[in-house]
Amino acid sequence: MEWDYFLNEVVANRDALLHGAAITFAVSLIAILAGTVLGIVIGIAVTYGGKPLRWPARLYIDIIRGTPVLVLVLATFYVSSAVGLNLNAFQAGALALTLFCASHVSEILRGALQSLSRGQIEAGRAIGLTFGGIFRYILFPQALRYALPTWITAAVEMVKASTLLSVIGVAELLLTTQQIISNNFLNMQFYLLAGVIYFLIDFAIEQVGRFIGRRLDQPTRRAV
Amino acid sequence: MNYHFNFAPILDQWPVLLSGLGLGLLLALVSIAIGSVLGLVVAFASRAPSPWLRSLAFTWISILRNLPILVIVLFLFFGMPQLGLSLDKITSFIVALSLYASAYMAEVFRGGLLSVPKGLTEAGQAIGLTSFRIKRYIVLPIMFRNALPAFGNNFISLFKDTSLAATIAVPELTFYARKINSETFRVIEVWLVASLLYIVCCYAITLVLRAMEKRLVLEKN
Numbered sequence: 001m002e003w004d005y006f007l008n009e010v011v012a013n014r015d016a017l018l019h020g021a022a023i024t025f026a027v028s029l030i031a032i033l034a035g036t037v038l039g040i041v042i043g044i045a046v047t048y049g050g051k052p053l054r055w056p057a058r059l060y061i062d063i064i065r066g067t068p069v070l071v072l073v074l075a076t077f078y079v080s081s082a083v084g085l086n087l088n089a090f091q092a093g094a095l096a097l098t099l100f101c102a103s104h105v106s107e108i109l110r111g112a113l114q115s116l117s118r119g120q121i122e123a124g125r126a127i128g129l130t131f132g133g134i135f136r137y138i139l140f141p142q143a144l145r146y147a148l149p150t151w152i153t154a155a156v157e158m159v160k161a162s163t164l165l166s167v168i169g170v171a172e173l174l175l176t177t178q179q180i181i182s183n184n185f186l187n188m189q190f191y192l193l194a195g196v197i198y199f200l201i202d203f204a205i206e207q208v209g210r211f212i213g214r215r216l217d218q219p220t221r222r223a224v
Numbered sequence: 225m226n227y228h229f230n231f232a233p234i235l236d237q238w239p240v241l242l243s244g245l246g247l248g249l250l251l252a253l254v255s256i257a258i259g260s261v262l263g264l265v266v267a268f269a270s271r272a273p274s275p276w277l278r279s280l281a282f283t284w285i286s287i288l289r290n291l292p293i294l295v296i297v298l299f300l301f302f303g304m305p306q307l308g309l310s311l312d313k314i315t316s317f318i319v320a321l322s323l324y325a326s327a328y329m330a331e332v333f334r335g336g337l338l339s340v341p342k343g344l345t346e347a348g349q350a351i352g353l354t355s356f357r358i359k360r361y362i363v364l365p366i367m368f369r370n371a372l373p374a375f376g377n378n379f380i381s382l383f384k385d386t387s388l389a390a391t392i393a394v395p396e397l398t399f400y401a402r403k404i405n406s407e408t409f410r411v412i413e414v415w416l417v418a419s420l421l422y423i424v425c426c427y428a429i430t431l432v433l434r435a436m437e438k439r440l441v442l443e444k445n
Binding site: 062063065066067068069070071072074075078079081082083156159160161162163164166167174178181187188189191192194195198199202203206 | 304419
């Protein structure tokens with residue numbers, strides 16, 4: 001009987017749930033894209049930069065990675081308004097997740113770049129490529145292959161971390177779920193539903209990642 | 225920007241902040257202990273001869289790894305009482321974090337198990353050890369040593385995840401930081417101090433783990 005009630009409530013709240021899922025999707029996508037761009041820059045700085053570039057990049061990574069995401073989200077939200085940046089909750093949350101994502105991406109990229117032999121850079125220089133050219137044509141394509149599986153894991157982490165924005169009042173999927181629960185008190189059922197939706201999103205990303213990973217792996221296999 | 229820093233209201237609460245940090249560390253320690261035991265069972269199940277056990281293990285890992293920890297925390301704390309299982313907030317959070325940790329630790333131990341050369345278990349069989357003794361004296365010691373770096377990383381991320389306990393009002397560091405934030409409005413100072421405490425703590429954990437790794441490597445040579 002309670003399950004009938006639950007199903008009716010799901011149908012009644014379907015628009016809110018879809019909207020929440022869309023916000024989750026949007027904020028995760030922004031964080032992953034912007035975080036990846038920023039992370040690539042920081043990753044290059046920390047791997048190949050001279051001291052004045054490498055140290056700030058290292059500091060950035062260590063600070064962000066040493067702070068819990070929830071603290072990062074809360075700090076970004078409150079501090080941004082205290083210093084006069086008028087960010088709304090969505091913007092502050094997206095910013096916090098972007099900063100978090102960038103630190104992960106730069107560490108992933110650094111790991112991948114450091115696994116390439118230095119001889120490749122020297123070979124690139126020998127044929128007269130600039131650093132930009134070496135990175136673009138030699139290092140990045142190879143690093144991408146190493147980094148992609150971990151990068152996909154980071155994308156899953158972003159979707160998971162987006163739930164923390166519910167704490168600062170971004171009406172993403174989890175906060176929407178909580179709002180629905182406050183009306184009908186179906187705690188278990190709706191948290192379960194939210195769990196299932198998050199699982200499906202993350203599982204789908206993971207499978208896409210595996211598929212792409214297999215495709216990217218093929219040339220190496222042929223060569224061997 | 226005309227912001228006047230005033231750390232006094234935060235430093236007044238210093239003992240409270242430290243007690244919050246201590247509780248966070250305690251939650252992480254208990255959770256990783258329970259999570260490791262569970263994770264070890266799941267890791268062995270994932271390599272069991274029975275296909276049922278194997279798929280059960282992989283389902284366990286896949287579900288828990290793809291769920292946001294906050295959803296697990298809220299589900300256990302607010303959802304389970306509906307099934308007649310009411311836990312207090314700290315116990316409920318430890319259960320949530322332990323379950324979450326078990327999936328990650330299972331992956332760590334699975335990697336560790338794969339890194340134990342087959343010849344060693346065969347050698348154990350050759351000198352007539354039972355399969356339990358092979359695990360106890362050969363596989364596990366090597367596996368733990370290989371798994372230590374990944375174990376450390378997981379411990380640090382679990383410690384950071386204890387900040388989520390603030391959402392169900394467990395009085396750890398983030399909980400107090402939010403409280404002080406809303407009571408004193410010393411916004412920048414409070415988040416600066418809270419992040420610094422987390423960073424220093426994570427750094428200290430890293431140092432301890434690195435020292436442990438070094439000792440174990442020496443033992444190997």
